[in-house]
Amino acid sequence: MRIVRACSPKKRDHIERVQYGIVVRSLGLGLAGLALSGCEQNTFVAPPPQKVEVAPPTQRNITRFLEATGNTSPFNNVDLVARVQGFLQSINYQDGSFVKKGTTLFTIEPETYQLKLQQAQAAQAGAEASNKQAETDFKRQSDLVSRQVVSQATLDQSTSARENSQANLQQAQINTRIAAVNFGYTNVTAPFDGIVSTHLVSVGELVGVSSPTQLATIVQIDPIYVNFNVSEQDVQRVREEARRRGLTVSDLRQLPIEVGLQTETGYPHKGKLDYLAPNVDASTGTLLVRGVLSNPDRTLLPGFYVRIRVPIDQQSNALLVPDSALGSDQAGRYVLVVNADNVVEQRKVTTGPLDADLRVIDSGLKPDDRVIVAGLLRAIPGQKVDPQLRKTETPTATR
Numbered sequence: 001m002r003i004v005r006a007c008s009p010k011k012r013d014h015i016e017r018v019q020y021g022i023v024v025r026s027l028g029l030g031l032a033g034l035a036l037s038g039c040e041q042n043t044f045v046a047p048p049p050q051k052v053e054v055a056p057p058t059q060r061n062i063t064r065f066l067e068a069t070g071n072t073s074p075f076n077n078v079d080l081v082a083r084v085q086g087f088l089q090s091i092n093y094q095d096g097s098f099v100k101k102g103t104t105l106f107t108i109e110p111e112t113y114q115l116k117l118q119q120a121q122a123a124q125a126g127a128e129a130s131n132k133q134a135e136t137d138f139k140r141q142s143d144l145v146s147r148q149v150v151s152q153a154t155l156d157q158s159t160s161a162r163e164n165s166q167a168n169l170q171q172a173q174i175n176t177r178i179a180a181v182n183f184g185y186t187n188v189t190a191p192f193d194g195i196v197s198t199h200l201v202s203v204g205e206l207v208g209v210s211s212p213t214q215l216a217t218i219v220q221i222d223p224i225y226v227n228f229n230v231s232e233q234d235v236q237r238v239r240e241e242a243r244r245r246g247l248t249v250s251d252l253r254q255l256p257i258e259v260g261l262q263t264e265t266g267y268p269h270k271g272k273l274d275y276l277a278p279n280v281d282a283s284t285g286t287l288l289v290r291g292v293l294s295n296p297d298r299t300l301l302p303g304f305y306v307r308i309r310v311p312i313d314q315q316s317n318a319l320l321v322p323d324s325a326l327g328s329d330q331a332g333r334y335v336l337v338v339n340a341d342n343v344v345e346q347r348k349v350t351t352g353p354l355d356a357d358l359r360v361i362d363s364g365l366k367p368d369d370r371v372i373v374a375g376l377l378r379a380i381p382g383q384k385v386d387p388q389l390r391k392t393e394t395p396t397a398t399r
């Protein structure tokens with residue numbers, strides 16, 4: 001038997017409202033699920049290729065140089081010494097000044113040597129008079145012997161006296177020349193145009209007592225030498241190029257040379273090769289080479305550290321790329337190029353000298369290659385890029 005409990009109207013309305021809310025919520029969840037099931041799914045879209053700037057290698061004629069570093073040295077460097085003994089009478093120049101050849105720089109008391117010169121000249125005059133008398137007597141005796149007035153013995157004595165007087169005259173002439181030379185040494189003059197160092201002795205000081213006393217140093221720097229060393233490999237390369245062009249050693253000595261200081265741009269000082277050592281130094285594997293340059297403004301001073309280059313070859317249609325386009329790794333230097341499919345490739349290259357801002361490429365590139373010159377950080381080998389063609393600037397090479 002089932003017992004049915006009757007509910008009040010108020011309670012029955014409450015139950016019906018609860019049931020209606022449950023139905024509404026279930027219907028909302030169903031519609032929301034239906035809406036979500038009707039949306040499209042998300043898919044990955046690849047970014048566009050990175051933009052890079054490319055340019056073909058520049059082609060032009062270049063001059064290949066032998067480059068080195070070296071030092072300048074004076075064309076002449078002489079110690080001025082006192083060659084006669086005496087007290088230093090005067091110093092006739094300013095320390096560090098430029099003087100011309102023949103300028104009197106020091107005077108050593110000349111009076112004593114002037115008197116000795118006059119003494120020698122007087123002795124020479126006496127010898128000349130005696131020789132003249134002996135010569136006259138010889139002629140007279142020869143005439144008398146021919147007329148058989150005097151004996152042959154008298155003529156022999158006259159002949160001996162004449163020869164003795166000639167010897168005495170010659171000795172007197174030599175003494176006069178020695179006295180004149182010593183008198184000339186009392187004035188120490190500049191042997192060439194140059195700059196004189198500070199004086200090493202003072203006025204009134206006794207010089208030349210037991211050995212020549214150094215008074216100062218004079219240096220000639222116009223022209224000026226540049227000394228540098230060339231490696232054995234470069235020597236062989238230059239000799240091979242000289243044989244190919246039919247150049248002799250004398251021709252090599254006439255090759256132009258260009259020099260620049262560390263603070264200068266390019267190589268503003270011009271000259272020519274002057275000397276090539278006859279052998280390679282076995283301890284260093286280098287050959288000593290010297291150049292000579294005009295230095296009228298005395299811009300170059302002895303001892304300067306300088307950059308040097310010597311033109312050794314002319315190359316036509318060389319390939320060049322901006323030096324900034326080159327990279328390097330353990331395998332060497334490389335450039336990034338874009339192939340026909342716009343994919344980046346890493347190309348190993350052999351580099352040559354720097355010509356202005358462009359680097360010479362000896363091997364590894366073709367004239368029609370597209371070299372990445374900007375946007376290198378966005379270029380990854382094996383990936384596609386969007387190449388933008390840019391004409392490579394061709395700055396004038398420094399000559």
